[in-house]
Amino acid sequence: MNAATIAITADTLRLLAGDGVLTLSADQIRQRVGRLESTETEAGDASARLQSVIVPPVGSASGFSSLAGEFIERASSFANEHARDLGDSARAVEVFCDRVEESDHL
Amino acid sequence: MAGTTSVASGSASPITVQDLRDAPVDSILRAAEEAHASGEQLGEHGHKIHDLTTWSDEWSGDAATIACYRLRASGQNMYVIGKTTSASSTVVSSFGRTIGSLASTVRGPASFVERMGYSISPNGDITGGKAVAPGWLLPIEVVLRAAVMAARAAERLASSAMSSLLESLSGQANAPELEGQQRQAAQPGAELLLPSQVPVRVEERGEGPVIYAGDVESASEIITLVSGVGSDKESSYQSNAAWARQQVALAAARGESLAVVAWHDYDAPEGLKVGASGQRARGGADRLREFQSDLRQSNPDARLHAVGHSYGTVVIGQAARRGLEADRVTSWGSPGMGVSKRSQLHLSQGTDAGARAGDHVRQSENFEAPGEIVTEMIAGDPIAYAIGVHGPDPALLGKGPGWGTLLWRGLMDGLVMRKGAEAHSYYRWDPAVTERLAMSGRG
Numbered sequence: 001m002n003a004a005t006i007a008i009t010a011d012t013l014r015l016l017a018g019d020g021v022l023t024l025s026a027d028q029i030r031q032r033v034g035r036l037e038s039t040e041t042e043a044g045d046a047s048a049r050l051q052s053v054i055v056p057p058v059g060s061a062s063g064f065s066s067l068a069g070e071f072i073e074r075a076s077s078f079a080n081e082h083a084r085d086l087g088d089s090a091r092a093v094e095v096f097c098d099r100v101e102e103s104d105h106l
Numbered sequence: 107m108a109g110t111t112s113v114a115s116g117s118a119s120p121i122t123v124q125d126l127r128d129a130p131v132d133s134i135l136r137a138a139e140e141a142h143a144s145g146e147q148l149g150e151h152g153h154k155i156h157d158l159t160t161w162s163d164e165w166s167g168d169a170a171t172i173a174c175y176r177l178r179a180s181g182q183n184m185y186v187i188g189k190t191t192s193a194s195s196t197v198v199s200s201f202g203r204t205i206g207s208l209a210s211t212v213r214g215p216a217s218f219v220e221r222m223g224y225s226i227s228p229n230g231d232i233t234g235g236k237a238v239a240p241g242w243l244l245p246i247e248v249v250l251r252a253a254v255m256a257a258r259a260a261e262r263l264a265s266s267a268m269s270s271l272l273e274s275l276s277g278q279a280n281a282p283e284l285e286g287q288q289r290q291a292a293q294p295g296a297e298l299l300l301p302s303q304v305p306v307r308v309e310e311r312g313e314g315p316v317i318y319a320g321d322v323e324s325a326s327e328i329i330t331l332v333s334g335v336g337s338d339k340e341s342s343y344q345s346n347a348a349w350a351r352q353q354v355a356l357a358a359a360r361g362e363s364l365a366v367v368a369w370h371d372y373d374a375p376e377g378l379k380v381g382a383s384g385q386r387a388r389g390g391a392d393r394l395r396e397f398q399s400d401l402r403q404s405n406p407d408a409r410l411h412a413v414g415h416s417y418g419t420v421v422i423g424q425a426a427r428r429g430l431e432a433d434r435v436t437s438w439g440s441p442g443m444g445v446s447k448r449s450q451l452h453l454s455q456g457t458d459a460g461a462r463a464g465d466h467v468r469q470s471e472n473f474e475a476p477g478e479i480v481t482e483m484i485a486g487d488p489i490a491y492a493i494g495v496h497g498p499d500p501a502l503l504g505k506g507p508g509w510g511t512l513l514w515r516g517l518m519d520g521l522v523m524r525k526g527a528e529a530h531s532y533y534r535w536d537p538a539v540t541e542r543l544a545m546s547g548r549g
Contacts, residue, residue: 004298004359005537009176011300012352016345017169025164032158036177039158043151043184050144050191055137055198058205059125064261067268071194072141074275078538079148079187085537086155086180093173 002088009092014099026097033090033097040087047079121257122228123250127216129209134202142195149188155181156525168345172535175528179484179536182529186485186518187275193514194271201264208253208260215246230254270510274518299358301351308347313390314370315343316397319350325365327409328401329353329543330432331534332394334416335381338374346370349534357544365408369397372421381417382495384424384444391424398431402454409433413543415533416489420444420496426451436480436543438533439489442496448503451479479503482539485515486522486529 053072057065159174159181216226224243225234230250232239239247307318322328331346346368357364372390375381394412401410412432414422416439423443426435429452437443445451481501483490493499501507507515522529533539 005356007298008301008352008355008359011302011355012348013169013173015301015348015351016172017167018344023164023166023170028164029161032161032164035158036155039151039154039181043148046144046147046151050141050148053137053140053144054133055141056130056133058121058129058134058257058261060119061121061125061258061261062119064201064265064268067265067272068137068194068198071268071272071275072191074272075187075191075194076144078275079184079191082180082183082187082538083151086177086184089173089176089180089537093177096169096173 002084005088006092006095009089010095010099013092013096017096017100024097024100026101029097030094033094036090037087040083040090043083043086044080047076047083050079051076120228121254121261123212123216123226123230123254124228126205126209126212126253126257129205131202131206131209134205135199138195138199138202141198142192145188145191145193145195147188148191149185152181152183152185152188155184168341172345172348175532175535176537178528179532179538182485182522182532183536183538186522189518189521190271190274190514194268197264197267197271201260204260205257208257212250212253215249219243219246219250226250228254267510270508270514273507273511274514299355301348301355304351304354306347306351311371311393313373313393314338315368316371317343317347317350317368318365319347319367320354320363320365322365322367322401322408323405324363325405325408326363327357327365327411328405329364329366329411329413330394330398330401331366331368332372332412332414332418332421333368333370333374334414334418334420335375335378337370337418338376343368343370345534353540353543356540360544362544367401369394371397375417381441384420384496387417387420387424387444387496390421391428394421394425395428395430398425402431411436411543413438414443415439416441416530419500423451423496423500426453428452429454434478434480436482437500438482438539439484439487439530440481440496440500441489441492442494442498443500443503444496445503446497448479451503453479480542482533482542483515484529484532484536484539485518486525487519487532488523489530490516490519 050072055065055068055072155178159177161170161174219226219232224232224239227233230247230253232243232247232250304319305321309316309318331350333342333346336342350366350368353366354364371393373386375386380386398410398412401408410432411434412422412430413436419437419440420443422430422435422437423445426432427445427450432453435451435453443451479500483501
């Protein structure tokens with residue numbers, strides 16, 4: 001979890017929301033955030049499984065095997081980063097909900 | 107998705123008859139199945155983000171829209187990676203099946219030849235042994251040689267397809283120096299600066315406001331954001347101001363000194379019809395050139411980074427035709443930059459590019475093209491269909507992607523666009539895109 005990114009994103013949402021947030025149903029949004037966080041976990045697991053995939057070379061001809069390995073490494077790494085981004089953004093929405101409730105803008 | 111990939115091609119050594127006989131076909135096919143399963147799962151996870159962020163009944167307004175864009179951008183990135191991974195598994199599977207078939211073809215004849223006391227060269231020639239190979243072995247030799255040639259061709263073909271998919275993982279082009287750069291996390295112990303604490307200054311100009319976030323006098327990098335169609339309104343100014351403050355805060359968390367300027371001093375087209383003409387861009391180009399020159403003078407040590415979104419890239423392109431003070435240009439969702447070739451874009455780098463201090467305001471004929479141009483096109487951005495209206499795809503102005511990559515991206519566009527056309531609005535809020543923006547500043 002990147003605490004700084006979450007705090008900064010939540011604060012940006014607060015800036016964008018302006019002086020009043022009239023339509024926010026914080027509890028319902030939190031339910032969605034929970035499902036988004038589950039998706040982060042599941043996607044992280046899928047990217048970890050992908051990372052463990054090895055395409056063996058055909059004899060000493062390792063060109064295709066190397067390329068496939070590079071693809072898998074990058075794809076799993078990027079998927080993991082996007083899953084993390086997703087989780088950070090979801091938590092930022094949650095923090096935003098908390099702040100809005102605390103500040104009584106509803 | 108991260109920076110542009112550069113890929114290896116060809117084999118370390120060519121496939122031989124013995125390689126075919128020993129080919130780990132089952133392992134290759136199993137790897138393909140595992141990759142396919144993971145890819146499909148990633149695609150499904152990415153796909154469901156769209157539904158999870160359809161929350162207009164519970165929450166609406168700019169914050170809700172931007173939160174939605176941010177989350178959907180990550181979901182879409184995951185979806186594209188999932189689908190690309192599934193495609194890669196098809197390549198692996200096809201390669202494995204082809205090799206398996208060829209292996210079955212050579213194993214029996216090769217064993218027979220060896221039992222007869224002859225040797226088989228890596229290329230399939232029957233040589234040596236107790237005597238000269240008799241003529242009746244010739245058909246077997248032809249089969250062995252043909253199988254090896256077919257296996258090598260299959261490997262080249264599979265490698266080419268895999269290279270294209272590898273390149274497709276990137277949403278960015280023309281920035282090879284970004285390769286290998288890693289995300290920079292927040293600096294531990296760094297004091298957290300929130301966007302709402304970032305100082306903002308608004309300067310009213312002839313055609314619209316110029317919004318400054320952060321300290322342009324002392325920043326080591328200054329981003330100038332030029333927006334496109336429909337940006338000539340209050341809501342756009344506000345969201346760009348929030349974005350600018352967010353970028354400054356994120357940079358501060360990484361220990362970097364950034365200032366961001368949302369430059370609206372041009373008559374932005376109010377609709378697509380006007381946006382099809384380059385007239386408004388030409389009208390704003392001189393003012394942008396002047397603005398960038400002033401920035402350079404006020405902070406000669408800063409790295410200037412002009413970022414255009416949509417029609418904003420046309421404005422930047424028109425400005426750069428006559429020389430623009432910018433160390434780097436990033437184009438987001440560009441319909442073309444109003445030029446037909448890279449050499450028409452004249453960028454001027456700052457002091458860190460050489461002994462140019464004090465010579466920042468110069469005549470257009472003195473501008474060279476040393477600056478860098480980075481292009482981003484998010485999958486499913488419908489602007490892809492408008493490329494050509496203002497010149498070729500900026501990604502093709504430099505070392506563009508290969509046809510296989512373009513083909514796959516086109517297919518992805520079609521798949522993603524079925525959900526709607528909002529991907530064109532993701533750029534500013536896609537964490538991966540802004541992360542690459544930050545990384546490019548460290549280049």
